Amino acid sequence: MRISIITQGCKVNQYESELIIEMLENAGYIVFSGEDQGADVYILNSCAVTSEAERKVRQTLRHLRKLNPESKIILSGCYVQVPRVQEEYKSLGVDLVLGNREKKRILNFLNDFGEYYDLNYWKEDDISFEFVENSVTERSRAFVKVEDGCNNGCTYCVIRTLRGTKIRSKPVEVVIKEIEKLVSKKHKEIVITGLNLGKYGLDNGSSLAKLLIKLTKINGEFRIRLSSINPEDLTDELIEIIKNEDRICNHLHIPAQSGSSSVLRRMGRNYTAEYFLSRVQKLREFDPVFSISTDIMVGFPGESELEFNETLEFVRQAQFSKVHTFRYSQRPNTAAARFENQVPGNIKKERAEQLIQHAEHIANEYRKKLIGKTTMVLVEGIQNGIAYGYDEYYLYHESNTGIVGEFSTVKICSVTKEGVVSKVVQKQVSNE
Incomplete structure (x- = not known):
C-alpha cells in the first residue's frame, strides 16, 4: 500500500508527521510526502491556528478528493479538534478522521472508516x-x-x-x-x-x-x-x-506578536515591548549579531495607528533577522473575538503590507552586518553547482561548493533578497 502524508502548520506537527511516517514504514507500508497522484491513502496532518489555516485544510481536502476519487483520505491534527467543524467532514470527502491522540496510534485505525477523536484527550495524554x-x-x-x-x-x-x-x-x-x-x-x-x-x-x-x-x-x-x-x-x-x-x-525565534505594550496587554501576553527588547539586548551583549526572528500580528482588535507605529519602531529597534507577519483573524471561543473595535479588513491588509516592507528592509540591514563574518553552514543540497543551506544564525546561504549533509566553514561575501552569498574557506577562521 502506498501512503502519502501532507503536513500543515507548526514544527510540532512536522515532528508528529515524522512519527507517523516511521510507524507506517516499520509496518511495511510505502510512505512519501506531498499531494502527487498515485497514493492509495492520503493523510492530511492539519493545522487550525488561523482562519486561513482552516481554509487551507478544506481546500487541500477538496483538491485531494478531486484528483484521487478512489483513494482513502484521512484527516488528522488540530483541525479535527475544533468542535464546530465536525459536521464538515463528510462534505469534504474524508473517509477517516483521527484526533491528535489517535493519529499517533494510526496503525490501530488505518483500515477503519468514521470519526475517532477526543476533544479532551490532553488531560490524559502522554508523550x-x-x-x-x-x-x-x-x-x-x-x-x-x-x-x-x-x-x-x-x-x-x-x-x-x-x-x-x-x-x-x-x-x-x-x-x-x-x-x-x-x-x-x-x-x-x-x-x-x-x-x-x-x-x-x-x-x-x-x-x-x-x-x-x-x-x-x-x-x-x-x-x-x-x-x-x-x-x-x-x-x-x-x-x-x-x-x-x-x-x-545563536538564533532564537521569539514570538513578539506586537511591539505595542498596550496591545500586548489586550492580547494577554505576559511581557511588555520594553521587556522583549531587554531580552534582545541581553542576547546581543555576547554576540552583537545574535539572530532573532519573530511573529507579529497586525490588526488586533482596537489597534490604533499609534500602536501600529509603535510596532514599526519596535521592529527597527530589535533588528530582527526575519519577521513573519500575519493578520489577526477572529477565532471561535476566544476572548478577542468578542472584543469591540474590530479592525476592518482593508486596514489589516494595508498594515500587513507596510510591516512586511519595513521588516524586509530591517532584515536586509541585519544581513549586511554579517558580511565578512565566518559562519558554519549545514549544506542541504546542491543545485546547478551551487551549495545551499543554513548557518547557525539561520541565514540561508548560497556557496561555491560543499558536501550535502556536512558542515562547511564559509565567509559571507554579500547579501541577497533571501539570504547571503558565501564562499568556503579552507580552514577555521576567527569570528573576530
Whole structure:
C-alpha cells in the first residue's frame, strides 16, 4: 500500500508527521510526502491556528478528493479538534478522521472508516513514547518534540483549547536517547521543539535549561537549535547556557506578536515591548549579531495607528533577522473575538503590507552586518553547482561548493533578497 502524508502548520506537527511516517514504514507500508497522484491513502496532518489555516485544510481536502476519487483520505491534527467543524467532514470527502491522540496510534485505525477523536484527550495524554529514530523528510536536520500543551492565556489563540492547557514534557532520558539515535543516522542539526517550549519541565521537575545542559554533552558532530520560545521564558540562566555552549545556535525565534505594550496587554501576553527588547539586548551583549526572528500580528482588535507605529519602531529597534507577519483573524471561543473595535479588513491588509516592507528592509540591514563574518553552514543540497543551506544564525546561504549533509566553514561575501552569498574557506577562521 502506498501512503502519502501532507503536513500543515507548526514544527510540532512536522515532528508528529515524522512519527507517523516511521510507524507506517516499520509496518511495511510505502510512505512519501506531498499531494502527487498515485497514493492509495492520503493523510492530511492539519493545522487550525488561523482562519486561513482552516481554509487551507478544506481546500487541500477538496483538491485531494478531486484528483484521487478512489483513494482513502484521512484527516488528522488540530483541525479535527475544533468542535464546530465536525459536521464538515463528510462534505469534504474524508473517509477517516483521527484526533491528535489517535493519529499517533494510526496503525490501530488505518483500515477503519468514521470519526475517532477526543476533544479532551490532553488531560490524559502522554508523550513519553514519542520517539523518532530517523528523519525522512529532512536529510540533514531533525526535529525532536520535547513538550506539548500551553497554559498561557492569550486572548486571541485557539490552539491551547485544541492541544490542551496541561503541560506534558518528555522525560530527559527519552530525549537523550532519541537525539543519540538521530545523530547516529548522520543528522547534523537537532531542532528542539514544543508547543510552548519554555514551559518544558514544569510537570517533571526539570526545565529547558537543565535539559539543554545534558543535551550538549551528547557525543557526535551536531548542533542544537531551539525552535521557538516566548519572551517571558527566556531567563538569564537560559541565555547564559546559550552563551557558553558553542553547540547551541545563536538564533532564537521569539514570538513578539506586537511591539505595542498596550496591545500586548489586550492580547494577554505576559511581557511588555520594553521587556522583549531587554531580552534582545541581553542576547546581543555576547554576540552583537545574535539572530532573532519573530511573529507579529497586525490588526488586533482596537489597534490604533499609534500602536501600529509603535510596532514599526519596535521592529527597527530589535533588528530582527526575519519577521513573519500575519493578520489577526477572529477565532471561535476566544476572548478577542468578542472584543469591540474590530479592525476592518482593508486596514489589516494595508498594515500587513507596510510591516512586511519595513521588516524586509530591517532584515536586509541585519544581513549586511554579517558580511565578512565566518559562519558554519549545514549544506542541504546542491543545485546547478551551487551549495545551499543554513548557518547557525539561520541565514540561508548560497556557496561555491560543499558536501550535502556536512558542515562547511564559509565567509559571507554579500547579501541577497533571501539570504547571503558565501564562499568556503579552507580552514577555521576567527569570528573576530
